[in-house]
Amino acid sequence: MSSFKILVVNPGSTSTKIAVYEDENEIFKTNITHSREELAPYEKITDQLPLRKKVILNALKEHGIKISELDAVSGRGGLLWPIPGGTYTVNEKMLEDLKVGVQGQHASNLGGLIAYEIAKEAGGKAFIVDPVIVDEMEPVARYSGIPEIKRKSIFHALNQKAMGRKVAKELGKEYEECNFVIAHMGGGVSVGAHSKGRVIDVNNALDGEGPFSPNRSGGVPVGDLVKMCFSGKYTQEEILKKIVGEGGLVAYLNTTDLRKVEEWIETGDEDAYLIFRAMAYQIAKEIGSAATVLKGQVDAIILTGGMAHSERLTKMISERVSFIAPVKICAGENELEALALGALRVLRGEERAREYNPSRAGC
Numbered sequence: 001m002s003s004f005k006i007l008v009v010n011p012g013s014t015s016t017k018i019a020v021y022e023d024e025n026e027i028f029k030t031n032i033t034h035s036r037e038e039l040a041p042y043e044k045i046t047d048q049l050p051l052r053k054k055v056i057l058n059a060l061k062e063h064g065i066k067i068s069e070l071d072a073v074s075g076r077g078g079l080l081w082p083i084p085g086g087t088y089t090v091n092e093k094m095l096e097d098l099k100v101g102v103q104g105q106h107a108s109n110l111g112g113l114i115a116y117e118i119a120k121e122a123g124g125k126a127f128i129v130d131p132v133i134v135d136e137m138e139p140v141a142r143y144s145g146i147p148e149i150k151r152k153s154i155f156h157a158l159n160q161k162a163m164g165r166k167v168a169k170e171l172g173k174e175y176e177e178c179n180f181v182i183a184h185m186g187g188g189v190s191v192g193a194h195s196k197g198r199v200i201d202v203n204n205a206l207d208g209e210g211p212f213s214p215n216r217s218g219g220v221p222v223g224d225l226v227k228m229c230f231s232g233k234y235t236q237e238e239i240l241k242k243i244v245g246e247g248g249l250v251a252y253l254n255t256t257d258l259r260k261v262e263e264w265i266e267t268g269d270e271d272a273y274l275i276f277r278a279m280a281y282q283i284a285k286e287i288g289s290a291a292t293v294l295k296g297q298v299d300a301i302i303l304t305g306g307m308a309h310s311e312r313l314t315k316m317i318s319e320r321v322s323f324i325a326p327v328k329i330c331a332g333e334n335e336l337e338a339l340a341l342g343a344l345r346v347l348r349g350e351e352r353a354r355e356y357n358p359s360r361a362g363c
């Protein structure tokens with residue numbers, strides 16, 4: 001079988017993580033950080049495209065990789081219109097929607113744009129895999145209680161699905177045969193109900209649903225929020241920042257770093273300990289809720305993301321949820337590998353690349 005060389009690109013708000021894979025094997029991986037000053041001149045995230053592309057090409061050069069060697073470039077997909085999970089070819093419609101930011105501005109909007117630009121020069125294929133707007137929700141999950149407001153599926157689809165595949169393999173099964181509750185616990189927290197390979201319900205991690213997290217409020221008492229909005233004390237932008245960016249741990253404790261919070265707990269800081277327990281409590285409650293979506297038929301609960309490195313946190317959550325199903329800890333994230341494997345499945349003909357042609361009906 002011929003081998004494939006794939007560049008993978010995961011743009012974050014302050015960093016560009018890239019790697020080059022030859023088949024399943026990582027040739028190199030690097031995390032390029034961008035200072036606040038470096039990004040300050042760009043009004044929109046997608047304006048950063050030339051800068052991000054330049055640093056990636058420099059990194060390839062440093063590692064002695066010519067772009068003509070690349071068979072494909074696989075980027076993390078952004079806030080497109082809702083689509084089912086899978087590997088998608090970057091097409092004209094996708095480029096247009098990423099440039100506009102049809103569902104908002106997010107660093108991952110750059111993933112498909114960068115993949116397209118570099119693949120074009122390389123003469124290879126450009127893909128995105130399991131973007132943050134993967135939407136496989138059941139119709140019944142879309143109701144909010146206010147007819148004008150529909151629930152949306154925006155979450156850490158790439159890592160959740162990658163961890164689902166990993167644990168399914170450990171169980172000797174296919175991901176599509178299993179039911180999982182997967183909690184991605186990073187700067188944001190999303191908890192998905194995975195039913196036979198489809199995420200049939202999940203909290204929108206970018207819009208005040210679910211547990212609070214290092215930099216997000218999660219769901220809040222909505223009447224009080226409405227009063228705050230009309231108090232005249234805040235702009236719309238300030239309120240939105242309280243929900244995503246400046247809510248959760250950082251609002252209570254002035255840090256998004258769970259390791260710092262744990263250090264304070266070690267020194268006897270009761271306030272930090274209570275807030276830590278409150279976050280664990282909310283995550284556990286969301287897991288319980290996702291288990292009801294799966295009618296209790298859960299093969300495993302998977303805790304993943306950066307905060308899953310915290311034994312204190314995973315223990316606290318497990319105490320509350322292990323009656324539902326075995327708890328598996330997959331600390332950190334596997335997003336770069338997931339991007340490579342998603343492209344590889346298509347290059348090897350094991351899976352057909354999907355075409356982005358979103359129908360907004362029902363979403």
Ligand SMILES: Nc1ncnc2c1ncn2[C@@H]1O[C@H](COP(=O)(O)OP(=O)(O)OP(=O)(O)O)[C@@H](O)[C@H]1O
Binds near residue numbers: 188308332333
């Ligand atoms: N070893 C560790 N012990 C405890 N907490 C950790 C550890 N490593 C990372 N974290 C915490 O994980 C959180 C960040 O997770 P992660 O790196 O997955 O987030 P992100 O990539 O910035 O955001 P997101 O996952 O929402 O896209 C931070 O609060 C960080 O302090």
Ligand SMILES: CCCC(=O)O
Binds near residue numbers: 187
């Ligand atoms: C919700 C998906 C990714 C993020 O946390 O920004």
